[in-house]
Amino acid sequence: MATDSVTPVPSLEVSGLAFAYPDGHQALFGVDFSLARGERVALLGPNGAGKTTLVLHLNGILTAGAGTVRVAGLPVGRQHMAEIRRRVGIVFQDPDDQLFMPSVREDVAFGPAAAGLKGAELEARVDRALTRVGMAEFKDRPPHHLSFGQRRRVAVATVLAMEPEILVLDEPSSNLDPASRRELADILRSLDVTVLMVTHDLPYALELCPRSLVLSEGVIAADGRTGELLADDDLMRAHRLELPFGFDPRSVSVGA
Ligand SMILES: Nc1ncnc2c1ncn2[C@@H]1O[C@H](COP(=O)(O)OP(=O)(O)OP(=O)(O)O)[C@@H](O)[C@H]1O
Numbered sequence: 001m002a003t004d005s006v007t008p009v010p011s012l013e014v015s016g017l018a019f020a021y022p023d024g025h026q027a028l029f030g031v032d033f034s035l036a037r038g039e040r041v042a043l044l045g046p047n048g049a050g051k052t053t054l055v056l057h058l059n060g061i062l063t064a065g066a067g068t069v070r071v072a073g074l075p076v077g078r079q080h081m082a083e084i085r086r087r088v089g090i091v092f093q094d095p096d097d098q099l100f101m102p103s104v105r106e107d108v109a110f111g112p113a114a115a116g117l118k119g120a121e122l123e124a125r126v127d128r129a130l131t132r133v134g135m136a137e138f139k140d141r142p143p144h145h146l147s148f149g150q151r152r153r154v155a156v157a158t159v160l161a162m163e164p165e166i167l168v169l170d171e172p173s174s175n176l177d178p179a180s181r182r183e184l185a186d187i188l189r190s191l192d193v194t195v196l197m198v199t200h201d202l203p204y205a206l207e208l209c210p211r212s213l214v215l216s217e218g219v220i221a222a223d224g225r226t227g228e229l230l231a232d233d234d235l236m237r238a239h240r241l242e243l244p245f246g247f248d249p250r251s252v253s254v255g256a
Pocket residue numbers: 021022023025026027045046047048049050051052053054
């Protein structure tokens with residue numbers, strides 16, 4: 001793709017990405033897509049499609065067998081790892097994979113402190129991130145004493161505290177009660193970052209993401225407007241995507 005002065009550099013550019021796990025199981029077979037700065041995009045697809053495998057390539061936890069991933073033009077690879085980890089914030093499906101310090105404060109401070117922030121500046125960063133997710137009063141609590149939904153919010157705060165360029169969320173609405181699910185949607189809508197959201201919650205994708213990608217058997221099977229993809233019965237059936245009982249994507253009006 002041309003990246004001259006009139007073409008802004010995409011936040012994320014995945015090109016020809018293929019990957020096989022060490023046991024030989026190939027999970028990705030040449031994935032191509034790009035996200036413009038500030039876009040909110042859902043990554044849909046059935047169990048085993050390769051969504052988490054793809055996510056793990058976005059900040060170099062896994063490294064491509066073939067193809068490339070670029071974040072704001074920077075290739076993901078050993079050379080720029082610290083910068084990539086700062087720019088790409090991943091909220092894992094299980095908050096317990098993300099929270100490991102004795103207090104909420106220390107968990108949220110961990111990334112920014114590692115990036116060199118200290119003192120009042122660090123505290124302000126922690127407070128801002130916790131306030132954003134409505135968890136400021138839990139600052140001194142041990143994360144393992146919090147409920148699942150509260151831990152999910154703190155996990156989001158640990159990532160927001162890094163002020164990432166791209167926020168990647170793997171199943172952010174799973175196990176949240178309806179009010180928490182809506183509050184997380186409000187938070188995501190209020191952020192001025194590029195968002196890639198893996199989800200099986202199709203109404204949530206429709207509500208939050210004007211565009212969706214369908215990943216199926218390790219390739220991008222569709223890339224388009226979320227409302228149009230969800231209304232395409234053949235596409236949905238072909239990739240084991242099912243809307244909740246009674247939900248009609250055509251009857252929902254969404255603001256971009
Ligand atoms: N560590 C691993 N070693 C070998 N194969 C793996 C490993 N992790 C995942 N796989 C395989 O890679 C494929 C893609 O898995 P992945 O976890 O990326 O799917 P997913 O789309 O995230 O599914 P889900 O919706 O269930 O979370 C699956 O067939 C899975 O069995």
